[in-house]
Structures are given as structure tokens and as C-alpha cells.
Amino acid sequence: MTTRTIKVDILARVEGEGALTLVLDGERVIDARLELFEPPRLFEAMMRGRACTEAPDITARICGICPVAYEMSACHAVEDALGVQVGGELRELRRLLYCGEWIESHVLHMVMLHAPDFLGFPDAMTLAKHQPERVRGSLRIKKAGNALVATLGGREIHPVNVKVGGFYRVPRRAELAALLPDLRAALAEAEETLGWLATFEFPAFERDYELVSLRHPTEYPMNEGRLVSTKGLDIDIHEFGAHLQEHQVPHSTALQARIVGRGSYQSGPLARFVQNADRLSPRASAAAVRVGLEPTCRNPYRMLLARGVETIYALDEAIRIIEAYAPPAEPAVPLVMRAGTGQAVTEAPRGILYHRYVLDDAGIVQDAQIAPPTSQNQRGIEEDLLAMGPMLASMSLEQATRRAEHAVRNYDPCISCSTHFLTLRFEQQGSP
Amino acid sequence: MTRAATRAVTRAVTRAVIVGIGQPAAGDDGVGLLVARAVAARGHETRESADASILLALLEDERRVVVVDAVVGGGVPGSVLRLDTGALASGPAPLSSHGLGVAEALELARTLYGAQVAGDVRIVGVAIDPPTGGMLGLSPAVAAAVEPAAVLAVALAGAE
Numbered sequence: 329m330t331t332r333t334i335k336v337d338i339l340a341r342v343e344g345e346g347a348l349t350l351v352l353d354g355e356r357v358i359d360a361r362l363e364l365f366e367p368p369r370l371f372e373a374m375m376r377g378r379a380c381t382e383a384p385d386i387t388a389r390i391c392g393i394c395p396v397a398y399e400m401s402a403c404h405a406v407e408d409a410l411g412v413q414v415g416g417e418l419r420e421l422r423r424l425l426y427c428g429e430w431i432e433s434h435v436l437h438m439v440m441l442h443a444p445d446f447l448g449f450p451d452a453m454t455l456a457k458h459q460p461e462r463v464r465g466s467l468r469i470k471k472a473g474n475a476l477v478a479t480l481g482g483r484e485i486h487p488v489n490v491k492v493g494g495f496y497r498v499p500r501r502a503e504l505a506a507l508l509p510d511l512r513a514a515l516a517e518a519e520e521t522l523g524w525l526a527t528f529e530f531p532a533f534e535r536d537y538e539l540v541s542l543r544h545p546t547e548y549p550m551n552e553g554r555l556v557s558t559k560g561l562d563i564d565i566h567e568f569g570a571h572l573q574e575h576q577v578p579h580s581t582a583l584q585a586r587i588v589g590r591g592s593y594q595s596g597p598l599a600r601f602v603q604n605a606d607r608l609s610p611r612a613s614a615a616a617v618r619v620g621l622e623p624t625c626r627n628p629y630r631m632l633l634a635r636g637v638e639t640i641y642a643l644d645e646a647i648r649i650i651e652a653y654a655p656p657a658e659p660a661v662p663l664v665m666r667a668g669t670g671q672a673v674t675e676a677p678r679g680i681l682y683h684r685y686v687l688d689d690a691g692i693v694q695d696a697q698i699a700p701p702t703s704q705n706q707r708g709i710e711e712d713l714l715a716m717g718p719m720l721a722s723m724s725l726e727q728a729t730r731r732a733e734h735a736v737r738n739y740d741p742c743i744s745c746s747t748h749f750l751t752l753r754f755e756q757q758g759s760p
Numbered sequence: 761m762t763r764a765a766t767r768a769v770t771r772a773v774t775r776a777v778i779v780g781i782g783q784p785a786a787g788d789d790g791v792g793l794l795v796a797r798a799v800a801a802r803g804h805e806t807r808e809s810a811d812a813s814i815l816l817a818l819l820e821d822e823r824r825v826v827v828v829d830a831v832v833g834g835g836v837p838g839s840v841l842r843l844d845t846g847a848l849a850s851g852p853a854p855l856s857s858h859g860l861g862v863a864e865a866l867e868l869a870r871t872l873y874g875a876q877v878a879g880d881v882r883i884v885g886v887a888i889d890p891p892t893g894g895m896l897g898l899s900p901a902v903a904a905a906v907e908p909a910a911v912l913a914v915a916l917a918g919a920e
Contacts, residue, residue, distance in 0.1 A: 392783055
């Protein structure tokens, strides 16, 4: 058997973590392994014995890029256990905070990380040299998202203002209104950006995915709804564990998730769009029509466009919420501790994030479960790569590596412990 | 007044913002965040971020910036270093939005906002061993470097 192996270090700076290995036999990919390190397991153990009110702050540290998602799922799950309902303006403020995170995360990924793949550039630096105005524009959009998170959350990373039941402090009307000019400018910029993204060439690749997302009676889903799929799943969040189960696989510290009786599934922007296109705002909906993105889409590369449509939606929704905002009388709903189990799913930028807490009668966490979107998407990513076998086998090692990276980037995997330490460059002095 | 001259005046009167970069779930990689917190406790303007894209927003606003980050290859863990932007090596292109590093962000800033803007960035590095996975908190050697790194960052922030 003649085989060749393609190994891509995703996180070359973290020893032994974050790598993609493909083994090809002729035109077939006989093995695809995406190795990811996943700190949520560490945090599940850490949450045991802690007060349930600490869950948002502690779990937000799992990921520096999507702390709002962890805070939101933690708050909703604990509130579910305590029988607390958070409605009205407090609920709207949570949605506004989530809009900020979607904007920041989506724009960074679309323009800085994924666009270079489509254009054949090695990285964002090369893209910036060729199309500086596009990159500057994307940074202005991101900045509008940053400002939302900083204003509502208290700071851009690990927002400290979120608590179970609501917020420590709610913003004044004028504080939010001050964000409107930049949000409106960012909305126009996001529409232009989507038009640009739609000019890219999308590889012809489709699979018969089971796409899973929340579905809310009236809203494009962020914080709540039933869990539905393109293959008939339609469950209350409390049935999550009976239908979606995690399995250990030998090559990864991340658990992989499957739908009982069927197999892998995918969540994220494409799944949300496919199942909730009728819940978009008119402006976001019109943008999807303009770029030809339809709910029948099953091409993971076109998830780039779904991300672009969601960016427009998040900006539009943020403006709507701010324009209608009247500060609530109290910043949070009072809590009464009691024993119980609480669960929640919210829509992180890259897919569904599930939290489950078992509390004793003093509100102390007895057990915690956290299923992040990337571990839920991981098996499907590997299956994409297996299906790309013939295409990859016909390429040089360098081309195949780039194409495989491009395919993984479709999902914007959450590499939680992605470290950013500096590496020093050493040059030999005086060498000939 | 030309744009360059306006920028020079703005910078002369504005103290630098100190930016801590790090991932708190990766052990010593989070040292930059803790240094930023120590500096904030002294009343300095700071930012904390898990990725370096925040530098682009600050540099676009023509802010002077002092970056504090962990450094691999910088000697004994806990050593505090003042680094030149030219000393940084770029990493591989990241696979997700979780990956933009300081070297990449500064190179982008040079392209987008000019060499002068990025050249003004000052960097404080704290030497660490390569992280091997998830861990909360700092090792004792790196924790001991938080205070001296904060002192150096403040000195650089105030310097013209």
C-alpha cells in the first residue's frame, strides 16, 4: 500500500496539541484526525464545589475570544436550575452583548483568516498589502463590536459586568446611543464586505449534513429556543443529553459529539442560517438574496457568506435594540438558591454551546457539563476531509495542506488554549 | 498642520496604553493579563486581550502602546525583557479567529497605518517555557516576574 501523510500543525507553538493529520492511500483519505486540546474538561472539574453564581465568570475564562458565549450559556443554565426568568430589557441587553461578540468574531475570521485562503494569499498581511482598504474596513466593523462588548461587559475580554440574573450595572440610554453612529457606519461597511466576499470562487463541495441550531418562535436565535435539525430533530433543551452524546476518541482530548442513532452533525452560521433564514431582519435577508445564499445551501465553504449575513444581522439587531432601549429599573433579577439541575444552549459565533449544572440546596455546583461548539463540529470536519480525498490526492503536498487548512477554517474552530506568546527570532551573527 | 505633525503632538501629550496579551487557560501564557491588571491597579489605562487584533484598533486611533506578553525562547522563565519589534518571529497562519499574534498584528499595522505607527510600539516580554496544555494560574517563577514587568511597562508608558 502506498500511503502519504499530510500533517498540519495548527498550534505549532503548543506542544502536542492542535494538529491535523491526513493519511492518503492513492485517491482515498483513509484517516483524518483533527487533534484539539479542550480545556472545558478542566473547567467542569473546577466548577464542582463552587457557588453557581461563579459559573459565568469562571467559564468565561475558557475562551478569550468568545467569553460572552460562555457567560450566556452559564447564566441561562443556572437560572434554569433556580427557576429564574430574565425578560424585558435585561434580556434585550444580553442579546445586544451577544451581537457584539458575533460581530467581533465573525469579522476577524472572515477577512483576516478566511479571505486569504480564497484569494490564494498566505496570510492577512499579504491581503492587507493588496487590498488595504478592505482590511481597514473590517477592522472598523470589528471595533464597533468591541465597543458594544466593552460598554455592556465592562471590558473587551472576559466581561466582568455579567451575572446570573442580569448585570451588575446596566448602561444609561446615552451610553448606548453614543455607539449608534459607528454601528450604522459598520452596517454599511458589512454590506459592502459581504458583496466582496461573494465574488470569491467557492470550491464545489457538498455533503448531506445534519445541521443543528436553535430555533426561536420569533427571533434569529442567540440565547434560547428549541434545538432543531435538518433531519427532523426538534427537542426541548432539557432533552439534549438524550439525543446528543459525547464520545472520547483516542487522538484528542476533546470529546466528539454525535446524534444518537445517526452520527455527526454540524452547528454554526450555516446551520443557523439554513434553519432560521425566515427570522433575519429585512436588511440581512436582502443581503442573503443579493449574494445568492439560500437555505438549501450545503457547501461548507459558503459558510463564509452565512457569517457575512449574520454580521449584517447582528449590527442591524444591535441598532434596533439600542434605539428601543429604556434602562430597566433593576440591573438583575433576585435569586433564591435551591437544589436542581439546569441546562441551556446558546449560539456561540461558531455553533451551539451547551452547559448543564447540578446544584444542591445552597446553590453549590455538584456536577457540571460543558459541550463547546468545536467538539460538536469536530467529527464533521474530519468527515469533510475524508470526503475530499480524491481532490487532495491529486495535489502536491503543499497544495493539499493549504486546501485542508482552508476546509478546517470553514468552521472557525475554537482552539481555546490558542496561545499567543511571542517567539524570538535568532540570527547567527558573523556567519559567512 | 500635517497629519504626521498632528500625530506627533497627540502622542507627545498622551500616555501610552498598556496592553496585556494572553490566554488565562494556558498557564504562564496568561502572564501578560496579570501584568496589565497590576498596572491598572496603579491607575494606568490598560487593555487585556486574548488575541493581538486589539493592537490594530489602538494603533489606528494613533495611541502609543506598550505590549506585555509571554515570550518563548527568551531565557530562564520569569526573566523580564524589553524587546524590539524586529525581534519577533511570525507564527504559522492560524486556523481560526483565535490565532492572530503580536508579530502578525504589528506587521499588519505597518502595512495599514504606516511604519512609524508600528515602530513606536514598545514590548515587555516575560520569558516562559512553552505551554503544554490547559492550566490555570502561573508557575512561581513567572508569577514573581509580574511586579518587575509592571514596573518596566509603566516606565516605558511614560517615556517619550
